[in-house]
Amino acid sequence: MATKIRLARHGRKGRPFYHVVVADSRAPRDGRFIEKIGTYDPNTNPATIHLKFDRALYWLMVGAQPTDTAERILSYKGVLLKKHLLGGVKKGAFDEATAEAKFEAWMKEKEAKIQAKIQKLAAEGDAAAKVRLEAEAKIRAAKEEEIAKKKAEIAAAEAAKKAEEEAAAAAETAPAAEAETPAAE
Numbered sequence: 001m002a003t004k005i006r007l008a009r010h011g012r013k014g015r016p017f018y019h020v021v022v023a024d025s026r027a028p029r030d031g032r033f034i035e036k037i038g039t040y041d042p043n044t045n046p047a048t049i050h051l052k053f054d055r056a057l058y059w060l061m062v063g064a065q066p067t068d069t070a071e072r073i074l075s076y077k078g079v080l081l082k083k084h085l086l087g088g089v090k091k092g093a094f095d096e097a098t099a100e101a102k103f104e105a106w107m108k109e110k111e112a113k114i115q116a117k118i119q120k121l122a123a124e125g126d127a128a129a130k131v132r133l134e135a136e137a138k139i140r141a142a143k144e145e146e147i148a149k150k151k152a153e154i155a156a157a158e159a160a161k162k163a164e165e166e167a168a169a170a171a172e173t174a175p176a177a178e179a180e181t182p183a184a185e
Contacts, residue, residue, distance in 0.1 A: 002026075005059060005066040005074070007040060008033065017041050020051060020070060022059050035059075040073055046117055051077050061086070081106060 002025040009030055011017035018040040021033035037059065038051035056079045060066070066074055074080050085099040 003034065003059065003062075003064040005037070005056070005064050005070045007067070007069055015043055017043070020056075020073060022064055025065075038073075045121060046114060049073055049077060051079070053077065053079060053082075057082055057086075078103065078107060078110065 003022055004025045005020065005022055006029070007018040008021050008023075009016055009018055019036050020038035020040055022035045022037060023031075023033035027033065035055065037055045038049065041048040051073070056074060056077075060074070060079060060083050071080070082103055085103055088094055089096050089099050
């Protein structure tokens with residue numbers, strides 16, 4: 001039986017989520033499979049991949065053929081490198097300890113690259129948030145200035161109205177006071 005390592009699509013429309021499966025090559029894409037060996041979520045940045053490393057390696061060693069996308073996923077997780085190194089051990093090019101050391105060095109380098117990408121994305125997100133906050137602060141300051149102007153205009157109008165009322169009241173009391181003073185003399 002010809003087996004394939006491929007992706008079975010799940011998730012809703014526009015938000016795919018994939019199961020990495022080993023299936024008979026004649027089975028439908030989302031149909032029967034022999035074994036589920038992992039998941040792949042392309043909606044996150046970087047993409048989230050969970051893989052049963054030992055099972056994926058086993059299926060590759062017994063002849064399962066990965067599809068193009070599955071091959072990229074297996075390469076990203078180091079399964080294809082491990083298979084390559086085990087092939088070198090089998091041929092006698094180097095011993096198993098050397099192969100394991102090479103694989104561990106590659107995994108450390110790969111993890112460092114992934115962490116650098118995550119940190120870069122976080123820094124870019126922080127910078128974008130800072131720019132948005134500064135823009136919001138400018139808008140808020142402009143609105144506060146506009147509100148202060150309106151309050152000042154209202155206060156000036158109230159003060160002018162009060163001054164007019166006091167002037168009118170003073171004008172009313174002044175003729176009455178003048179009328180009383182001559183009579184008193």
